[in-house]
Structure formats: structure tokens, C-alpha cells
Amino acid sequence: MTFVRACGLGELEDDTPKRVELDGTPVSIVQTEGEVFAIHDICSHANVSLSEGEVDDCHIECWLHGSRFDLRSGKPDALPATRPVPVYPVKIEGDDVLVSLSQES
DSSP states (O other), X not given: OOOEEXXXXXXXXXXXXXXXXXXXXXXXXXXXXXXXXXXXXXXXXXXXXXXXXXXXXXXXXXXXXXOEEETTTOOEEETTOOSOOOEEOEEEETTEEEEXXXXXX
């Protein structure tokens, strides 16, 4: 599994998504509840950026229609979204947040 640098750990604020592009793939990096997650940045219901939404209880909410996605699995738990979004493996090395675009689920 190949990991690429997404951002610095110091660039992240708790519960505030950060949008990055990795090899042309939009990814939202989220630090919450002491962990860092990487989730595809486009809502599966509407073509909008999840990184513009709010984070709460290990979920990210789409700002447009209110769909919520679990940061650990990408599964939606609030309508109107019914399809999951990809989540990606993350590892921390020093101050670097590394992400693999190989899908975790």
C-alpha cells in the first residue's frame, strides 16, 4: 500500500475538515476524537464538497441536504444519501499525515 503526504498534522484543527487533492482525487482530512480520518470529499447524493460541512460524533455532514457519513466507514446514516463514500487508510509519521488512496471500505 502506497501512502502520500496529504498535509501536516499542525495544519488540522479539531472537527474542521481540510480539503486536499491527492492524484486528482478530492479528499477531506478530519481530525476528531483524537484520530485523523480521510474520506472522499464528494457527497454520494449531490456533487458537493463534504469538507464544507460540519463534523460531530465521528461523522461529517453534507452542508447542502444534511446527509451524514461515518468517518470510519463512509456509510451514510442520514438521508437523503443512501450510498457510502470511500474512506482511505491514514497514518501519521512525525508531523505528516499520510493517506493511501487504496480504499479501506
